Amino acid sequence: MSEKIYSPAEIELRIQQIWAENDAFRAHEDAAGEKYYCLSMLPYPSGALHMGHVRNYTIGDVISRYHRMCGRNVLQPMGWDAFGLPAENAAISNDTAPATWTYANIEHMKAQFKRLGFAYDWSRELTTCKPEYYRWEQLMFTRLMKQGLAYRKDSEVNWDPVDQTVLANEQVIDGRGWRSGALVERKSIPQWFLRITDYAEELLTGLDKLEAWPDAVKTMQRNWIGRSEGAEFCMTVCDENGVPDAANRQVTVFTTRPDTAFGMTYAVLAPEHPMLATVTTHERAAEVSTFVAEARLASEADRLAEASSERKRGVFIGAYLLNPFTGKPVPLYTADYVLMAYGKGAIMAVPGQDQRDWDFAVSHNLPIVRTVQPPADWQGGAWTEDGPAINSAWLNGLSVIAAKEKAIAWLEQRGMGERKVNYRLRDWGVSRQRYWGCPIPVIYCPQCGAVPVPEDQLPVVLPESVSFTGVQSPIKTDPDWRKTMCPQCGVAAERETDTFDTFMESSWYYARYCCPGAESQLDERAKYWLPVDQYIGGIEHAILHLMYFRFYHRLLRNAGLVEGDEPAIRLLCQGMVVADTYYQQTQDGAVRWINPADVEVKRDSRGKPLGAVRRSDGKPVTIGAVEKMSKSKNNGVDPQRLVDHYGADCVRLFSMFASPPDQSLEWSDSGVEGASRFLRRVWTLVMTHLEAGPCVPLDLAVLSQEQRDIRRLVHNTVAKVSDDISRRYTFNTAIAAIMELTNHLARFEDQSEQGRAVTQEAWLAVVRLMNPITPHICEELWSALGESKPLYAACWPEVDESARVRSQVTVVVQVNGKVRARLELEPGMEQDKAMAMALRDGNVQRHTAGKEVRKIIHVPDRLLNIVVG
RNA sequence: GCCGAAGUGGCGGAACUGGUAGACGCGCUGGACUCAAAAUCCAGUUCUGGAAACAGAGUGUCGGUUCGAUUCCGACCUUCGGCACCA
Numbered sequence: 001m002s003e004k005i006y007s008p009a010e011i012e013l014r015i016q017q018i019w020a021e022n023d024a025f026r027a028h029e030d031a032a033g034e035k036y037y038c039l040s041m042l043p044y045p046s047g048a049l050h051m052g053h054v055r056n057y058t059i060g061d062v063i064s065r066y067h068r069m070c071g072r073n074v075l076q077p078m079g080w081d082a083f084g085l086p087a088e089n090a091a092i093s094n095d096t097a098p099a100t101w102t103y104a105n106i107e108h109m110k111a112q113f114k115r116l117g118f119a120y121d122w123s124r125e126l127t128t129c130k131p132e133y134y135r136w137e138q139l140m141f142t143r144l145m146k147q148g149l150a151y152r153k154d155s156e157v158n159w160d161p162v163d164q165t166v167l168a169n170e171q172v173i174d175g176r177g178w179r180s181g182a183l184v185e186r187k188s189i190p191q192w193f194l195r196i197t198d199y200a201e202e203l204l205t206g207l208d209k210l211e212a213w214p215d216a217v218k219t220m221q222r223n224w225i226g227r228s229e230g231a232e233f234c235m236t237v238c239d240e241n242g243v244p245d246a247a248n249r250q251v252t253v254f255t256t257r258p259d260t261a262f263g264m265t266y267a268v269l270a271p272e273h274p275m276l277a278t279v280t281t282h283e284r285a286a287e288v289s290t291f292v293a294e295a296r297l298a299s300e301a302d303r304l305a306e307a308s309s310e311r312k313r314g315v316f317i318g319a320y321l322l323n324p325f326t327g328k329p330v331p332l333y334t335a336d337y338v339l340m341a342y343g344k345g346a347i348m349a350v351p352g353q354d355q356r357d358w359d360f361a362v363s364h365n366l367p368i369v370r371t372v373q374p375p376a377d378w379q380g381g382a383w384t385e386d387g388p389a390i391n392s393a394w395l396n397g398l399s400v401i402a403a404k405e406k407a408i409a410w411l412e413q414r415g416m417g418e419r420k421v422n423y424r425l426r427d428w429g430v431s432r433q434r435y436w437g438c439p440i441p442v443i444y445c446p447q448c449g450a451v452p453v454p455e456d457q458l459p460v461v462l463p464e465s466v467s468f469t470g471v472q473s474p475i476k477t478d479p480d481w482r483k484t485m486c487p488q489c490g491v492a493a494e495r496e497t498d499t500f501d502t503f504m505e506s507s508w509y510y511a512r513y514c515c516p517g518a519e520s521q522l523d524e525r526a527k528y529w530l531p532v533d534q535y536i537g538g539i540e541h542a543i544l545h546l547m548y549f550r551f552y553h554r555l556l557r558n559a560g561l562v563e564g565d566e567p568a569i570r571l572l573c574q575g576m577v578v579a580d581t582y583y584q585q586t587q588d589g590a591v592r593w594i595n596p597a598d599v600e601v602k603r604d605s606r607g608k609p610l611g612a613v614r615r616s617d618g619k620p621v622t623i624g625a626v627e628k629m630s631k632s633k634n635n636g637v638d639p640q641r642l643v644d645h646y647g648a649d650c651v652r653l654f655s656m657f658a659s660p661p662d663q664s665l666e667w668s669d670s671g672v673e674g675a676s677r678f679l680r681r682v683w684t685l686v687m688t689h690l691e692a693g694p695c696v697p698l699d700l701a702v703l704s705q706e707q708r709d710i711r712r713l714v715h716n717t718v719a720k721v722s723d724d725i726s727r728r729y730t731f732n733t734a735i736a737a738i739m740e741l742t743n744h745l746a747r748f749e750d751q752s753e754q755g756r757a758v759t760q761e762a763w764l765a766v767v768r769l770m771n772p773i774t775p776h777i778c779e780e781l782w783s784a785l786g787e788s789k790p791l792y793a794a795c796w797p798e799v800d801e802s803a804r805v806r807s808q809v810t811v812v813v814q815v816n817g818k819v820r821a822r823l824e825l826e827p828g829m830e831q832d833k834a835m836a837m838a839l840r841d842g843n844v845q846r847h848t849a850g851k852e853v854r855k856i857i858h859v860p861d862r863l864l865n866i867v868v869g
Numbered sequence: 870g871c872c873g874a875a876g877u878g879g880c881g882g883a884a885c886u887g888g889u890a891g892a893c894g895c896g897c898u899g900g901a902c903u904c905a906a907a908a909u910c911c912a913g914u915u916c917u918g919g920a921a922a923c924a925g926a927g928u929g930u931c932g933g934u935u936c937g938a939u940u941c942c943g944a945c946c947u948u949c950g951g952c953a954c955c956a
Contacts, residue, residue: 044956085955157954168954216873220951223872432954502956540950657894658881664949666881670895733883736893812889817937819889857936863888867936
């Protein structure tokens, strides 16, 4: 059994086979035990695992294995978020069907997962592109239609006029289609939406109960929902003299600052505002339509980024609005800093109290009237804080809050407006004009309109054997697929050919894992496993996915399928995996990125990098920035090669050791070497310990001081590692503590009977502490140490508190806050006694000599600060 | 632009509740073993001065609170994530 050489590949494959043969990680519903559902965000099957996957799934596996050892009934499933744009791109370049490519990737990546030794219950594997999965989300959607929670409205998309297709934001590069190069247009088409805004308030207040979610995520979600209280009111369209137009048209605006309405010096309509074209005067029409056409070219994010604080773009449209508060007309503009999607798509502009309005007013020479008195020394532009109202007639002198109330009451009394809570959150657009997605289960009847596909006709199956050219969706070009009958009146009708946003699949998969094979969307098993105890995924999902996930859980709750308001109790967001970049510049100035695996870095005698050369041709390369691993920068590291070379345990160990999980992880070849060295060292040390034969049982009564010191370290380490894994998620410090203990064990050469018994206890602890991180080598060492029960079924080590008691503590002595001595004192020493001990120290004497002691700060067992003057 | 993070030795990082800055690992330097190399082991390694004891400086920048600040407060700089059709 006890091989002398550590050979990870042989051990890992053998141990993995034992796990498989014993079905070691199969989860069963068991009402008696404490359940623990540990879920990592499911991967998109892009082709091969990358380091980001390895990191994400190792974190999940460590947490799962830890809780399993603590006796909990653990569910850790895995599946595939299999619909999506990359399959269509691959289909174009490889001339395969998206399905073929996707399934091949799944097969390959599943093998890679198995090689990494993750403790998944593969019997629950799900693949979102299969009808047996997506049929249930189609069913849910048809029910939402009937409840009015799914509805259809016109909405803008990126339109490629050459390819005659809709583009994702990602496919628009500098305003042009990625394949055709044509200037992309914004086009309005009818699309399906889910009323997530009905849940805005609940999604907002629910965040307060998510105590174990990162504050950053909760803050981002709060801001995304963007609740604001204010007023909505109407203003009449008029001419420059305040004479209302013939049709008595009204523009409705939302404002959070009705108290500042007396300072309104202009108003703005969003470029997409439906009234814009008709309100614009004949003389201004040409300029306005040019501006609108330009503004609508850019995506929202680009528009907001371009609308810099210095100069805001917009044009006067020739019309005016009557300010109800002053009875005077203000000029009406259209500007790209006003979005149709927020509020009413129209604003009253008050430059005195809003910085964006201030900037616009300055660049368009519009008047500025302050209606809140800034402090006397205020030098800046808009004053957005509190202060007494000025220039505001009957509001003068009131604070912002009081003036707001009075202004709203004034509007309501006159029936001109009302108090209004507005949310930035918008309804979820779920239509995609793409092929590789779940078909939207709707039939369009010339007589009945949009009709949900009846439940007995679901699923609407997406054909998988198609030839995909990339320009049009095969189900849009195939007239036969589309042709059907109206389920209500029986006349010829057509199917919806759009598919769902892939966030639809990833919004409920967590619940489906609980009940594989259920002949409904979910069954009772979901109520046993949910909520998810621990959810793990990338921080890039902080808003969109996690908001839809929380929303969909409420839809499932309202359908009676799950209990509780929130889908996941704890959330951990891991950072990105980054690596050095290296490049060579060719004579024509082109940059050629060199993979880190092909680069050798030269260092000086202090270890500072001097330069780098490319291994394959010996030519110098330039060291670039540290960036997210990507194909474009050629700085990706293939985990498969590392697993082949160092073994799964080593790759897992490095990815957990290099940085805390929520920060970015910097790739380092030598760091992997270090992880490998540590595993070999543990292996050799345990094998050396075993060579001396079996140990006698521990006898705590007869231990020497040194033996007690080792035991104290062992039990301190058990306590620290438990806390680091379960509460702090700082796997890096857990590993550091285990390394520290290992270093002490390597120096502890006590070959006496009790010395060896202490060593045996220590190694049994180390092997269990490391097991969640490096399970293969630990399983092997565990049985080598003489344990007959497999480690995957073993218990987490217990802390012997009596072993942790200290006989001495280090107390730092400071003089005026600077460390001057360190004393070894008995625990619990009082201030006077500690002070007397401190004054015996030569260095402390030197720094206090001839000076008056003004103050003494004593933190028992830690610190004594003597303040002298 | 808006929202959210991060910034500590040559490098990744540690310091958990305001109390020893630099744990652990990498790299580097020196040594042992070796014919030699690799591997392994031992010692050193924030900077400046010093043989040492020790002293001074030091956690992106500037300022503040405190006996004491990597930690709290204010302003700024840089980098990263998200911004609704990448997932």
